[in-house]
Amino acid sequence: MSERVTTRIACTVNGRRVSFDAHPMARLLDVLRAELQLTGTKEGCGEGECGACAVILDGELVNSCLTPAIHARGASITTIEGVSADEDLHAVQESFLACGGAQCGICTPGMVLAAMELLSKTPDPTEADIRAGLSGNLCRCTGYRRIFEAVLDACKSLPAVPRP
């Protein structure tokens, strides 16, 4: 088999240039959490069903558990840590807080990023748009109602969400 176990990968994470050695098919999820210590990205199912590990890669929502490290080469990635600066929360996060859209919190980072992707492409979504936009993110606590309300609330306070 191949003697090359790892390869050097450089990319931008939350606006910061980083480089690391990883197996080309290592999960981006593991690289973020173990190598870069960005543990805001959660592992739920590990098979692309739950969206807890979602991040934004070159402007598109992806499940980091299904993204091989090599596909991060040269990419710009936003994780939940890159959504807000210190105590200054993003409008979507404020709305999740205000509406009770987060309970245990495991799904919340992926849910917030999926909501941001939705609002960046559909700034004035219908409830059907929100349901479709978040359909890849599972939550076992809230029953979704408050999450949908949070996204609607976010677009009120945020006429145009800047693309991450």
Added chain:
Amino acid sequence: MQEPARGAQAMNPVLSSIDLIAPASLDEALRELAADPALRPFAGGTDLMVQLEAGALHAGRYVSLWGFRELRGIHEEQEGVTIGALTTYSDVRKSRLIAERYPLLGRAASETGGVATQNRGTIGGNIANASPAADTPPALIVYDAELELRSAAGSRRVPYVSFHRGYKQMDLKPGEIIAAIHLPSRQTDPARDYYRKVGPRRAQAISKVCFAGAAHLDGPRVRDIRIALGAVAPTVVRAMGAEAAVRGGRVDESIIAAARTALLADISPIDDFRSTAEYRSRVAANLLREFLTALARS
């Protein structure tokens, strides 16, 4: 307490028997494929990475095709529409051209996975994965799609309907990749197209039965018809018997009954962890009735 393992130490042990190369160009990837017949293509990863985590991914070398622009995009051509194999579900779902002319494909794309999966899952990957439960293939069969297969030696076109030779068996030669899908211009009215996926829930579920149909009506008569189903046989199947029972006729109760009987001979569903043979047969027959009843009313 022990420190959690980091980086290479946390690596999935299966990875030590796997390599993934990422050539800079498609030509280079095709040369690599020609040089190593065991090399396997890797596109968006939405299926192979699941297999990796489950410990079920074949050991060996993979070549990433992701990012090759010439394999991605939806283009109108004189004799139809060409879809690059790396075109994502999101690309298909958002395409006005697809929505207007080949609506079943747009429906299939929007009902496959959530946004994150649709952003990375590709139509070529959906075909190459060769799952009998894949959702875009029934639509591709109904639209008489052809595949463009490419290798370092050149390219060839094959009808999609005969591409899957058996369970996970494909008409692909060593070194060949699926490069594009060609959809011929249509004679049929897209407004009569029918698509329905039946799964355990509306979103983010794998099909128990997936049904696609299109018909060309001549007054009340059915001049031509295409019916294809997923998850009811070792491959996605075209229901030739059911089509023959309807073709040339006028849809009424006796034709529907004959088509249902023929359909049950066209399919060979099994019991598995997603559903039962009995349920799949019954649902397939009911979907056929729904499609034909809608045709009779149109």
